[in-house]
Amino acid sequence: MTDVETLRIRFAYVLITVLWANPVLLALAGNAVGNDNATLLTGCGVALAALSTLVWCLCGTHWLTRQVSSIATIGQVMLLVYAFARHPYQADMHMYFFAMLAVLAGWLDWRIFITAALAIAAHHTVVNIIHPIAVFTNGGDIDRVLLHAAIVTVQAAALGQTVAYLRKALEASEDARQAATAARHTAEQARHEVTVATVQAGIERQTVLHAVADDFERKIAGIARDVILSVQTLRSASQQMTMGATEVAERSGAAYLSSHQTSSSVIAVTQATTELAASIGEIDRQVSETARIVVSTTTKAGNVLETVNHLSRKADDIGNIVGLISTIASQTNLLALNASIEAARFGHSGSGFAVVAQEVKALANQTSQATQEIQSQIEAIRTSSELAIRAIDTMYMTIGSLNEISAAVATVVEQQNAATVGIAHNIEAAAKETILAADNIEAVSRVAAEAGEAASYVAQSADRLAAQSAQLDIEVAQFLGRIRAA
């Protein structure tokens, strides 16, 4: 807001007060002078004050308010002059026009003097011609009207020029003050900008340092974490290597022992295989001997069969003889019977002979019984011979089967012998491989021991690396702390 506007705002209150004071003055003057239209004049003065106040409330210090309020003020003066109609002071009340024109200078607007002067001139001219008593006490006087018009013109021109110069001076002063204020603001702004730039530079420097420190810390921290993780991984790997090497050494030792035991077992198996081959040879020999014995037994069985057949034929011969003896015994018994009959005929003399006949008969009966027993024994011999023959036949069949079995056994023994030889060869090769494996296992055990030592050395290196990483972390933290504090 400019100084002109400020002054106009303040002046508006003054003029509104004057506008509302004039109706009071109109009422007082009208009643004092005894004007018949005092009430109407007062009402019109109030109407002009109200109109100006309304425009002021609506438009503020706008040019419309300035024009309306200025002309309303002049109008109130016109009414006041009319209120003094036919009064000696009427001509003096024209001075109030000049007073109000001077008051209107407070608007700092030269244009209002043109319109105000125009209003005064129009009023004087028209009323002087048509109703002169409303203007001058003694009626129309064009010369006085012209004189008043000249005075009003001079005053309006002087006031207008003064107001115009005053306004220009105020505006120039305000411009100068605004320029000074702007220059001061510019200087303050420049100083503020310098300060802000300095602070900003410091902040940016600090920000850059912090950013660099944060970035460095982040990268170093990332590397340190990677190193720690790598060290941990390396340590665990070395521990696993150590454990693996130890286990490999233990297992290779156990394998070495197992290999030695296997070699011993293979040697024992080789010996057993040799003994088995010898046993198989012995079995072959025994089988051959058995075959030979079987052949001999077969021959002997043939002889026995022939003997038994001969014995059977002899038994048949004995049976024939026994039959002959039995026939003889029957003839003898028949003779004894005839002798007894003859003895009986001779009576008592023949009793002795009857006893002999009785004895011969008893002998014949005993002979018959003996022959029957012999016959039964011969039958028993014949039966036994037949049984022997069948037994020998069976034995022949058994021997044939035994020969076949012996041949099959011989074949199997030969196969077993060949297999035993192959087993012996394989076992010998296995023994050689076992010895070679034992050598390799021994080498593996030695390498495992070396790997265990290397793993232990790696674990120690990992520990030293972890310690160095922690020390590096501490050094980096101290370095970053110094950078951030800078």
Add this chain to the structure above:
Amino acid sequence: MREIVFGASFSLFVALSAFLIAAWPIPGRPVASYFPPGLSASQVAMAVGQAGGRLLEIGGNPSLVISLGSSAGYAAELYRSGAWFVVDASFARLCITGSWRASS
């Protein structure tokens, strides 16, 4: 420029208003009444009588007369009786004088 034009117009309006206020009829004092042209003097006198006034002067043109009424609403009664324009008698001094001079 518009400010000056507006101010000049408003100035004329205020001056005219002041003029009309100055010419406002005052009860108990003579008033000048302007009736429609074409009325005869007798018709105008009858209208003034209806309004309750007394005829003081009649110019060369019977439409313009000066009368006097005792009532406060005499001017309004004149308007009801057919007058077009009622002002203080001093306002019509020139017209009456001119018409008198023209008629004499």
